[in-house]
Amino acid sequence: MRITAIGTGLALCLGVYAFPSVGQEISEVIANADPAVGERLFRQCKGCHTVDQGGRNRVGPNLYGVLGRSVATSEGFRYSSALRDFGGEWSLDRLAAFLENPRKAIPGTRMSYRGLSDIAERANIIAFLNTMSNEPRLFSEAGVDAAEGETDVPAEDFGQLVIAEGVEETFYTCTACHSEMIVAQQGKTREGWDELLEWMVEEQGMGELAEADRNTILDYLAEHYNTDRPNFPRP
Structure with a gap:
């Protein structure tokens, strides 16, 4: 398995739309991101996406290997014209901006997700998605060491819902x-x-x-x- 270093520059804006500038900020936060927390947060995405290798497309495309993958290229999935026109690759910066507000990042996307404003939570999800790949990227040596050891996952917050089984x-x-x-x-x-x-x-x-x-x-x-x-x- 090849591990490559991820760049910290601004996202490649090769399509019709441009993302807001969040590159440096997400690059700093991602170094301390926790894939275990990201895996937990990804549960809110499972209704629309699979993330395992060879997983089927659902309402949204399979996300295995999405970090660094060309936009709108999950085999067999019918993308919106907005995604197809956007082009380029799913860089760290692009994923962070898209997760924050999909419809603002790419007007015309069919993705209905309301977005995630907390940049640390977005970094955790991206760190988890990074592990679901044949070529996970190296955010920092400290981050790799933490991912290999035990992690302290914060207690979950279910908001107003009654705490009970289910x-x-x-x-x-x-x-x-x-x-x-x-x-x-x-x-x-x-x-x-x-x-x-x-x-x-x-x-x-x-x-x-x-x-x-x-x-x-x-x-x-x-x-x-x-x-x-x-x-x-x-x-």
């Missing part, structure tokens, strides 16, 4: 597109939640959930956000 799957599935408050404010039967998930897949472009994850989420929602429960989490 909260993790529910939180990361729902917050890919909107705040968890939208979940907390509703009350539906299990059948009602099931119909809503089906609608999200058929009409809103959400990726199909694995049966086990779907049942876990439905069990959680039926238990804690049913019609006979308060619309907001219990104290």
